[in-house]
Amino acid sequence: MTERATRSRIPLKPVYGPGDxxxxxxxEALGDPGAFPFTRGRRPPEQGASAWIQRELSGEGTPSRSxxxxxxxxxxxxxxxxxxxxxxxxxxxxxxxPAAAHAVGTQGVSLCCLDDYRQLYADLPLDGLTVSQSLPxxxxxxxxxxxARERGIEPARLRGSIVQPPxxxxxxxxxxxxxxxxxxxxxxxxxxxxSREMPRFHAFLEDTYYISDGGLDAVEEMALGFVEIxxxxxxxxxxxxxxxxxxxxxxxxxxxxxxxxxxxxKIRATRRLYARMMRDEFGARDPxxxxxxxxxxxxxxxxxxxxxxxxxxxxxTQALALALAxxxxxxxxxxxxxxxxxxxxxxLVGLRTQQVIALETNAARVADPLGxxxxxxxxxxELERRIREMVARIEGLGDPGALCxxxxxxxxxxxxxxxxxxxxxxxTRPQVGVNVHRMAAHExxxxxxxxxxxxxxxxxxxxxxxxxxxxxxxxxxxxALAGVRRAAGNPGENLMPAIIAAxxxxxxxxxxxxxxxxxxxxxxxxxxxxxxxx
Numbered sequence: 001m002t003e004r005a006t007r008s009r010i011p012l013k014p015v016y017g018p019g020d021x022x023x024x025x026x027x028e029a030l031g032d033p034g035a036f037p038f039t040r041g042r043r044p045p046e047q048g049a050s051a052w053i054q055r056e057l058s059g060e061g062t063p064s065r066s067x068x069x070x071x072x073x074x075x076x077x078x079x080x081x082x083x084x085x086x087x088x089x090x091x092x093x094x095x096x097x098p099a100a101a102h103a104v105g106t107q108g109v110s111l112c113c114l115d116d117y118r119q120l121y122a123d124l125p126l127d128g129l130t131v132s133q134s135l136p137x138x139x140x141x142x143x144x145x146x147x148a149r150e151r152g153i154e155p156a157r158l159r160g161s162i163v164q165p166p167x168x169x170x171x172x173x174x175x176x177x178x179x180x181x182x183x184x185x186x187x188x189x190x191x192x193x194x195s196r197e198m199p200r201f202h203a204f205l206e207d208t209y210y211i212s213d214g215g216l217d218a219v220e221e222m223a224l225g226f227v228e229i230x231x232x233x234x235x236x237x238x239x240x241x242x243x244x245x246x247x248x249x250x251x252x253x254x255x256x257x258x259x260x261x262x263x264x265x266k267i268r269a270t271r272r273l274y275a276r277m278m279r280d281e282f283g284a285r286d287p288x289x290x291x292x293x294x295x296x297x298x299x300x301x302x303x304x305x306x307x308x309x310x311x312x313x314x315x316x317t318q319a320l321a322l323a324l325a326x327x328x329x330x331x332x333x334x335x336x337x338x339x340x341x342x343x344x345x346x347x348l349v350g351l352r353t354q355q356v357i358a359l360e361t362n363a364a365r366v367a368d369p370l371g372x373x374x375x376x377x378x379x380x381x382e383l384e385r386r387i388r389e390m391v392a393r394i395e396g397l398g399d400p401g402a403l404c405x406x407x408x409x410x411x412x413x414x415x416x417x418x419x420x421x422x423x424x425x426x427x428t429r430p431q432v433g434v435n436v437h438r439m440a441a442h443e444x445x446x447x448x449x450x451x452x453x454x455x456x457x458x459x460x461x462x463x464x465x466x467x468x469x470x471x472x473x474x475x476x477x478x479x480a481l482a483g484v485r486r487a488a489g490n491p492g493e494n495l496m497p498a499i500i501a502a503x504x505x506x507x508x509x510x511x512x513x514x515x516x517x518x519x520x521x522x523x524x525x526x527x528x529x530x531x532x533x534x
Contacts, residue, residue, distance in 0.1 A: 006218075006259050006261075006262040006379070007217050007218060007257065007258075007259040007262060007429075008217040008218045008219045008220075008259075008262060008383070008386070009217070010262070010379065010382050010383070010386070016373075016374035016375040016378055017374055018374065020374050020375075020377075020378040021374055021377045021378055021381075024377055024381070029272070029377075029381070030371060030377075032044070033045050033326070033367035033368055034047070034291075034367075036275055036279070036287075036290060037271070037272040037275040037276055037290075038271040038272065038274075038275045038290065038291045038292075039268050039269075039271055039272040039368075039371075039380065040268070040326075040367060040368035040371050041271075041326040041367045041368050042271065042291040042292070042293065042294070042326070042328065043291075043326075043367075044367075045366075045367045052295075052322075052323070052327055052328055052329055052330050052358070052364075053079050053080040053130055053295070053328060053329040053330070054077070054078055054079045054080065054329075054330060054351060054354045054355065054358070055073070055078050055079065055080040055081055055082045055130075055132065055329060055330075055331055056073055056078060056082070056331055056332065056334075056342065056347050056350050056351055057082050057084055057134070057297060057331050057333075057334075057342070058070055058073060058081060058082060058083060058084070058109075058342070058347070059083050059084045059085065059086070059108040059109035059341065060105060060106075060108070060109060060341045060455065061105035061109065061110070061455070061458045061460075061461065062105060062109070062110065062119070062458055062460055062461045062464070063109055063110070063111060063116040063117070063118075063119035063120040063461075064119045064120075064122075065105075065109075065458075066083065066109040066120055067119055067120055067121070067122055067123075067124070069344075069347070070083070070120075070124060071123070071124070072344065072347070073347060073351065074124075074129075076348060076351055076352075077351060077355060078351055079130075080129065080130040080131075080132060080160075080329060081124070081129060081130070081131055081132065082132040082133070082134065082331055083108075083109060083120065083131070083132070083133050083134065083135065084107075084108040084109070084134035084135070085108045085109060085110070085111055085134065085135045085136070085140075086103060086104060086105050086106060086107050086108035086109060086110050087100075087103045087106075087107050087108070088100035088103055088104060088110065089108065089109070089110055089111050089112070089135065089136070089509065090108070090134075090135075090136065090173075090174050090176075091174075091175055091176060091177070092136055092139075092176050092177075092178075092509055092510065092513035093509075093510050093513075094112045094465050094508045094509060094510030094511070095110045095112055095458070095461045095462045095464075095465040096462050096465045096466045096469070097510060097525075097527075097529065097530060098527070098529045099527045099529065101457060101462065102457055103457060104457045104458045104459075104461050104462055105455070105457060105458030105461055106341070106455050106456075106457055106458075107341060108134075108341065110458060110461045110465075111135065111139075111140070111143065111509070112461075112465050112468075112508045112509050112510065113465070113468055113503070113506065113507070113508045113509070114143060114146055114147070114503050114504060114506065115468065116143070117143030117144065117146065117147040118147050118150070120143075120147075121144070121147045121148070126144075126147070126148045126151070126153050126158065127148070127153045127157045127158070129159070129160075130159045130160045130161075130329075131144065131158070131159070131160035132160050132161045132162075132205075132295075132329070133160065133161065133162040133163070134162075134163050134207075135162060135163075136176070136509065137162050137163070137164055137186060137187060137190045137203070138186050138189070138190055138495060138496065138499045139499065139503070139509045139512065140162050141162055141190055141193075141194070141198075141201075141203065141496070142496070142499045142500045142503040143503060144158065144160075145158075145197075145198070145500060146500065146503060146504055155197055155198050155201075156197065156198060156199060156200065157200065158198055158200060158201050159200045159201060160201055160202065161201070161202035161203070161205040161251050161253075161295075162190070162201075162202075162203055162205055163205050163207040163253065164187045164190075164191070164203075164204055164205060164206065164207070164228075164232065165183075165207055165210070166180065166183040166184045166186070166187045166228065166232070167180075167224070167227070167228045167231070167400070167404050167409065168210075168211055168214075168224065168228070168404075168409055168413075169183070170410075171214075171407070171409055171410040171413050172210060172211065172213075172214035172413050173210050173214070174210070176513075177517065177522070177523075177526035178513075178516065178517055178520070178522070179405075179520050179521075179522055180401055180404050180405045181401075181520065182488075182516060182517075182520045184231075184232070184235060184401065185491070185495065186495065186516075187204075187232055188232065188235045188236055188239065189494045189495045189496055190203050190496060191203045191204045191232070191236060191241075191246055192236065192239065192241055192246070192494060193494055193496035193497075194246075194249070195241060195245045195246040195249070199249070200249075201249065202249045202250070202251040202293065203246075203249065204232065204246060204249060204250045204251070205250075205251045205252070205253055206225050206228060206229050206250070206251070206252045206253070207253045208221045208222060208224070208225035208252060208253065208254050208255060209253050209254060209255045209296070209297050211224050211225060211255075212254070212255035212257070212299070212301075213255060213299060213300055213301045214413045214416060214417060215301065215413065215416035215417035215418075215419065215420040215421075216412070216413070216416045217416075218257075218259070218262050218263065218266040218383065219383060219386045219387055219390060220390065220412065220416065221254070221255060221266075222254075222266060222269070222270055222273075222383075222387045223386075223387050223390035223391050223394065224394075224409070224412070225252060225254075226273065226274075226277070226387065226391045227391055227394050227395065227400050228400075229250070229252075229274075230277070230391070230395075230400075231400050231401060233247075233282055237282065243278070243282050243283060243284045243289060244284055244285060244286040244289050247278055247282075247284050247286070247288075247289030247290075248286060248288035248289050250289075250292055250293070251292065251293040251294070251295060251328075252270065252274075252292055252293070252294050252295075253294075253295050253296065253297060254266070254267060254270065254294060254295075254296045254327075255296065255297065255298075255299050256296045256297070256298050256299060256318040256319075256321055256322050257299040257301070257302050257318065258299070258302050258314060258317065258318065260317065260321050261321075261370075261375065261376060261379060262379060262383070263318070263321045263322075263325070264321050264324055264325045264370060264376060265376055265379035265380040265382075265383050266383055267294055267296075267322075267325040267326070267327060268325065268368075268376070268380045269380045269381075269383040269384035269387060270292070270294065270387075271291070271292060271294065272380075272384055273384055273387060273388060274290070274292040275290040275291065275292070278290050293328050294325075294327045294328060295327055295328050295329030295330070295331075296322050296327050296329070296330055296331070297331040297332075297333065298314070298315050298318040298319060298322075298330075298331070298332045298333045299314075299318065299333065300333045300337050301420070302314050302318070303333055303335070303337050303338055304338060304431060304432075304433050304434050305338035305339065306433035306434050306438070306439070306444060307432070307433035307439055307444055307446070308335050308336055308338065308339075308446075308447055308448065308451045309335065309446045309447045310432055310433050311333070311334075311335035311336075311337070311338075312335045312349055312353070315332040315333060315335065315349075315350060315353055316332075316353045316357070318332070319332050319353055319354055319357055320357055320361075320363060323357050323358070323361075323363050323364040324363060324364065324369055324370055326364070326367060326368055330354055331350070332349075332350035332351075332353055332354065333350070334346030334347065334349075334350060335349060335350075335447065335451065336447075336450060336451035336452075338451070339451045339452050339453075340451070340452075340453065340454065340455050341455060343450050343451070343453060345447075345450050346450070346451075465508065468506070468508070469508070472506040472507075473505070473506060476505045476506065477502070477505050477506050477507050477511070477533070478533070478534055479505070480498075480501050480502035480504075480505035480506075480507055481502055481507055481511060481512065481515050481533055481534055482534065483498045483501055483502065484498045484499060484502050484507075484512055484515045484516065484519075485515050485518075485519050485534070486498070488515065488516050488519035488520065489519055495516075499512060507533070510530065511533035514530065514532065514533055515533065515534065518532070
């Protein structure tokens with residue numbers, strides 16, 4: 001990267017002028033906010049350009065401890081919640097699995113069974129709140145569905161989203177040890193189920209955040225995201241699901257790094273690419289199917305362990321870019337993210353930062369305030385062109401699912417992370433406190449007492465799950481798990497009803513995942529430490 005190029009290596013000129021947008025046709029490339037191709041925003045100005053959902057990524061320790069976190073955030077003004085599972089939960093392991101002991105509750109909340117979801121959502125207004133979930137899709141949705149229904153809330157009223165990571169989870173963070181055909185089926189089944197039973201819920205949340213935080217640049221982030229979206233859309237259409245039945249509830253969770261204008265242009269280009277793709281290639285006709293919902297989490301990769309107080313500035317800068325880009329939801333990474341899940345102080349700083357931008361700056365009172373800028377429009381065009389070309393190159397290599405199975409994408413992530421590390425090491429990517437404006441360790445004390453507080457693995461949750469298994473109705477659980485096995489063996493059957501029935505019967509995520517893996521011919525326990533639950 002040079003100082004005259006964006007992070008995606010797009011060359012930059014000292015100044016831009018009319019010649020840089022001479023080919024721009026307003027109706028074709030921009031349109032008014034709320035109108036095709038939605039470059040300038042998903043909503044018309046009268047619906048409130050600045051009305052994004054303010055939330056903070058949450059989850060730590062036991063479900064009841066995380067419930068207290070969520071109530072604290074709502075009490076300080078959060079308008080939505082986002083729950084992330086701990087590493088064992090994201091790997092479909094129960095808290096009592098021997099390989100999970102060191103990590104239970106340390107990087108998210110441990111959610112193993114229905115009672116965990118009851119505790120997590122206890123006394124929260126589930127019918128008046130958007131509940132975003134960074135959780136395994138089948139199981140997170142089943143727990144949410146049942147916990148709400150037990151409280152008399154119809155699932156059709158539930159709002160929120162859940163991430164769908166079938167392509168890249170094994171390569172950059174969400175290792176599930178499930179074969180690609182099963183991951184794709186779990187994604188398609190949960191989206192298809194939600195299109196009928198939970199029509200207000202965004203069950204198709206394309207998560208390009210974790211793709212990007214693997215070191216990829218803006219072009220690579222969105223190209224891989226579009227490859228995954230296109231593959232899932234084709235799978236749903238192959239099943240006969242009408243595109244307008246699910247497309248209005250597709251959302252994208254993008255990353256936002258420190259290249260301020262490139263991140264704004266990336267979001268504008270994504271809205272335009274998506275609208276054209278859904279209309280021209282997949283035949284969507286409902287206007288809501290063309291206007292993708294975009295939310296963002298600010299970049300964890302941009303944060304540093306050195307001088308953690310600088311991370312507050314990084315979060316504010318990235319959130320301002322998102323407000324100017326007109327996204328529907330913002331989450332700011334905790335300034336202590338290099339050390340731990342967000343502390344109460346980091347949660348409060350992130351939320352207050354959003355509130356200052358929303359209420360005091362007027363930055364997002366006007367829709368797409370940077371629209372018409374020679375620079376932003378030229379950058380938006382260039383990003384769209386590069387993303388579209390990279391998608392075509394990848395799809396030209398053959399079936400993307402087969403590429404995924406062969407580990408082809410893993411090479412991209414490895415190269416990107418090596419490139420990022422080299423750029424930081426050699427100083428071509430300046431990072432204040434890391435390779436420029438460094439500070440002696442004994443002077444680097446501001447907020448360190450908060451940032452470095454350690455979180456111990458939750459022994460309480462391990463004990464709760466062991467007790468749950470000892471006291472569960474073993475006959476009922478085995479019968480429900482046999483239902484999951486039968487459903488998994490029938491490719492034409494949707495897995496969601498069987499997963500919901502098993503969750504209601506008391507089965508755990510580890511037990512259900514064991515059965516699913518075995519049905520697809522891979523070891524039920526990837527570590528060979530747990531017996532079959534059947």
